[in-house]
Amino acid sequence: MHIRKTRLLTPGPTPLYPPALHAMMGSDIHHRTEDFRNIYRAALSDLQGLMGTSNDVLILVASGSGAMESAVSNLFSRGEKVIVCSAGKFGERWVEMAKAFGLDAVVLKAEYGQAVRPEQVAGALAANPETRGVFVQASETSTGVQHDVRSMGQAVARTDAIFVVDAITGLGAMPLDIDGWGLDVVVGGSQKAFMIPPGLAFLSISPKAWKRAESATLPHYYFDLKKEKKNAALGESSWTPNTSLVIALHAALGYIKSVGMDKLIENAQFLARATRSAAAELGLELFAPESPGSSVTAIKAPAGWDSGLIVKEFRNRFGAIIANGQGSMKGKIFRIAHLGYFDFADLAAVVAELELILAANGHPVRLGAGVAAVQRSYAGAAGLKLAAEGRA
Amino acid sequence: MHIRKTRLLTPGPTPLYPPALHAMMGSDIHHRTEDFRNIYRAALSDLQGLMGTSNDVLILVASGSGAMESAVSNLFSRGEKVIVCSAGKFGERWVEMAKAFGLDAVVLKAEYGQAVRPEQVAGALAANPETRGVFVQASETSTGVQHDVRSMGQAVARTDAIFVVDAITGLGAMPLDIDGWGLDVVVGGSQKAFMIPPGLAFLSISPKAWKRAESATLPHYYFDLKKEKKNAALGESSWTPNTSLVIALHAALGYIKSVGMDKLIENAQFLARATRSAAAELGLELFAPESPGSSVTAIKAPAGWDSGLIVKEFRNRFGAIIANGQGSMKGKIFRIAHLGYFDFADLAAVVAELELILAANGHPVRLGAGVAAVQRSYAGAAGLKLAAEGRA
Numbered sequence: 032m033h034i035r036k037t038r039l040l041t042p043g044p045t046p047l048y049p050p051a052l053h054a055m056m057g058s059d060i061h062h063r064t065e066d067f068r069n070i071y072r073a074a075l076s077d078l079q080g081l082m083g084t085s086n087d088v089l090i091l092v093a094s095g096s097g098a099m100e101s102a103v104s105n106l107f108s109r110g111e112k113v114i115v116c117s118a119g120k121f122g123e124r125w126v127e128m129a130k131a132f133g134l135d136a137v138v139l140k141a142e143y144g145q146a147v148r149p150e151q152v153a154g155a156l157a158a159n160p161e162t163r164g165v166f167v168q169a170s171e172t173s174t175g176v177q178h179d180v181r182s183m184g185q186a187v188a189r190t191d192a193i194f195v196v197d198a199i200t201g202l203g204a205m206p207l208d209i210d211g212w213g214l215d216v217v218v219g220g221s222q223k224a225f226m227i228p229p230g231l232a233f234l235s236i237s238p239k240a241w242k243r244a245e246s247a248t249l250p251h252y253y254f255d256l257k258k259e260k261k262n263a264a265l266g267e268s269s270w271t272p273n274t275s276l277v278i279a280l281h282a283a284l285g286y287i288k289s290v291g292m293d294k295l296i297e298n299a300q301f302l303a304r305a306t307r308s309a310a311a312e313l314g315l316e317l318f319a320p321e322s323p324g325s326s327v328t329a330i331k332a333p334a335g336w337d338s339g340l341i342v343k344e345f346r347n348r349f350g351a352i353i354a355n356g357q358g359s360m361k362g363k364i365f366r367i368a369h370l371g372y373f374d375f376a377d378l379a380a381v382v383a384e385l386e387l388i389l390a391a392n393g394h395p396v397r398l399g400a401g402v403a404a405v406q407r408s409y410a411g412a413a414g415l416k417l418a419a420e421g422r423a
Numbered sequence: 424m425h426i427r428k429t430r431l432l433t434p435g436p437t438p439l440y441p442p443a444l445h446a447m448m449g450s451d452i453h454h455r456t457e458d459f460r461n462i463y464r465a466a467l468s469d470l471q472g473l474m475g476t477s478n479d480v481l482i483l484v485a486s487g488s489g490a491m492e493s494a495v496s497n498l499f500s501r502g503e504k505v506i507v508c509s510a511g512k513f514g515e516r517w518v519e520m521a522k523a524f525g526l527d528a529v530v531l532k533a534e535y536g537q538a539v540r541p542e543q544v545a546g547a548l549a550a551n552p553e554t555r556g557v558f559v560q561a562s563e564t565s566t567g568v569q570h571d572v573r574s575m576g577q578a579v580a581r582t583d584a585i586f587v588v589d590a591i592t593g594l595g596a597m598p599l600d601i602d603g604w605g606l607d608v609v610v611g612g613s614q615k616a617f618m619i620p621p622g623l624a625f626l627s628i629s630p631k632a633w634k635r636a637e638s639a640t641l642p643h644y645y646f647d648l649k650k651e652k653k654n655a656a657l658g659e660s661s662w663t664p665n666t667s668l669v670i671a672l673h674a675a676l677g678y679i680k681s682v683g684m685d686k687l688i689e690n691a692q693f694l695a696r697a698t699r700s701a702a703a704e705l706g707l708e709l710f711a712p713e714s715p716g717s718s719v720t721a722i723k724a725p726a727g728w729d730s731g732l733i734v735k736e737f738r739n740r741f742g743a744i745i746a747n748g749q750g751s752m753k754g755k756i757f758r759i760a761h762l763g764y765f766d767f768a769d770l771a772a773v774v775a776e777l778e779l780i781l782a783a784n785g786h787p788v789r790l791g792a793g794v795a796a797v798q799r800s801y802a803g804a805a806g807l808k809l810a811a812e813g814r815a
Binding site: 032033034035036038056290291294295297298301348349350351372373374375376377379380381383384386387389390391392393394395396397398399400401402403405406407409410412413415416417418419 | 424425426427428430448682683686687689690693740741742743764765766767768769771772773775776778779781782783784785786787788789790791792793794795797798799801802804805807808809810811
């Protein structure tokens with residue numbers, strides 16, 4: 032009660048993997064040395080292996096939005112037609128980028144909490160045969176919605192368009208068969224399932240996308256993917272890399288390899304299922320019941336509540352940093368994250384805290400009922416047979 | 424489920440306060456400089472303030488056992504009579520030390536799980552008027568028992584004996600009025616409520632004890648309390664101090680000051696109450712129901728179980744490092760710690776894990792019932808009024 036540990040439980044930055052943080056202390060290294068090149072090459076190779084792709088993988092010294100921009104500015108030309116799936120704040124970011132660079136965007140907008148359907152993408156491609164690219168979020172972090180990028184990828188693959196997927200919170204939280212599903216560009220970020228602080232972004236780039244880079248004419252300088260590819264082959268970053276984060280990434284990727292990328296994804300899926308089940312037990316509604324993702328679960332505050340109260344109670348009473356809604360969703364929802372370095376204990380504690388917050392503010396709950404839902408999800412996922420119990 | 428964070432939840436080492444660990448990175452400092460002396464002086468002064476005593480406080484480069492030995496070797500002479508209260512493995516350590524240094528020990532032995540009663544101490548003092556010292560554990564970590572050092576101190580204060588209290592797990596977990604209760608020597612250690620790694624021990628020493636040091640003849644060299652006192656006045660340690668731990672201690676003491684030592688103790692007391700209440704809900708027996716302390720709670724494994732199974736399941740399934748019993752108690756009990764950097768979330772998660780471990784191994788529990796007991800304890804301690812609920 033008087034001790035409140037600060038716990039970072041947002042969908043980015045996510046909880047940090049301690050040995051990766053400790054590895055940052057080994058940053059007294061120059062980036063133009065073979066010692067550093069070895070680390071950089073290993074990180075690139077591990078990243079490619081964990082993303083499960085034969086496409087080129089690059090690291091940029093930027094946040095995820097920088098890598099998103101690099102896909103626009105390196106692979107397109109002014110006035111080209113693109114289709115943008117927009118189901119939340121990050122879909123809107125694609126729309127803003129397309130506008131900033133003078134692309135002609137057909138926007139497929141879903142209500143907040145809904146997903147853009149693959150049929151909509153197929154229809155828009157048919158109606159706009161000159162489309163050069165399709166942009167989407169694999170996981171729309173602002174609403175907790177997951178897109179069916181597999182079906183969308185099939186539709187895009189039949190055209191000349193390239194499929195550009197923001198998987199910043201998707202990577203490590205949902206299955207993404209980059210090569211099999213035709214995900215031409217996949218964008219990731221260090222502060223998500225990769226368990227380290229913000230500052231590095233990743234891209235995988237397919238041959239179909241690289242071909243586009245040959246003719247694309249939008250201006251760019253810092254985010255130069257061809258230059259970055261040439262340097263990556265030498266174990267180098269085009270500009271001075273944030274060495275501490277590359278060292279941390281290398282350590283975190285080693286841990287993720289030891290866990291297994293598929294297991295990391297299953298872990299997030301277990302936490303997401305358990306969270307949905309707990310919300311139901313506590314009489315709370317999901318914000319995205321139809322297309323719930325496994326990187327984050329958005330839950331509506333009880334009727335008449337400002338979700339900011341819940342976020343504030345988590346922080347002040349328990350030291351837990353939980354995400355509010357963004358933009359117009361602020362005050363309506365709160366979001367419990369699942370991606371990266373999250374475990375059963377994190378979720379059990381968050382749900383126990385949520386129950387107290389609800390009950391202390393007038394929403395009746397049976398104490399322990401949400402936690403029991405998390406425990407039952409755990410038993411299901413771990414294949415545990417539990418001794419007969421009165422259902423909590 | 425696939426991600427399992429390692430959580431150190433034993434009664435020592437206890438969970439570490441991260442900013443104190445980070446401060447250890449500032450260890451490129453020489454110990455015979457004014458910069459370090461300032462840190463050392465501040466740590467000594469904060470320690471004295473938090474212990475709430477006007478007695479001298481010293482820091483030794485040793486584990487707690489080293490400070491225990493220093494009290495024996497600096498304050499007694501060969502063949503002197505002492506009374507040793509022994510209620511567990513750490514009481515036995517006092518007995519062994521007394522023997523190793525040739526003291527004539529009257530041992531007041533309590534069964535494991537029981538406390539030595541103050542009347543026993545008073546009786547032994549009356550029967551042995553030549554007694555020069557009384558040794559006790561404020562908190563007997565091996566059994567979870569707490570001694571009534573207040574009443575014992577009153578009995579000792581009426582004699583020429585000095586009262587030597589091992590408060591290694593007592594400090595910060597239970598009220599100890601060192602000056603008011605006549606606790607002549609109080610021993611502490613860095614890896615307990617002080618939230619940093621092992622390696623530093625502390626002592627407070629009363630004028631009555633110092634007087635004894637004048638005539639005491641037992642041999643000692645490294646542990647020389649008079650020499651240490653002289654050096655401490657200069658901001659120095661007699662020997663090379665572990666600078667990294669002193670720096671960490673200074674940072675942790677700053678945090679404990681900001682929380683308040685009384686609040687830190689209340690926090691441990693809340694966690695202990697909540698744990699006892701959860702154990703009752705889950706049909707588990709306490710090992711020390713009569714004199715339960717607030718630094719650690721020892722719980723009996725269900726009948727016919729080896730408690731090692733529970734400890735192993737905590738570690739392998741959930742990454743939680745929980746203490747087994749020691750010596751002949753090994754296999755019979757497991758111990759959940761409360762002292763230092765422990766919070767509600769830690770305990771809620773541990774109890775949720777315990778419920779699953781019990782149910783998965785054939786001990787029927789109502790999932791969430793133990794957690795609900797923790798939640799009710801929290802609500803009681805925090806003065807929360809909860810919305811009407813069906814009792815979980």
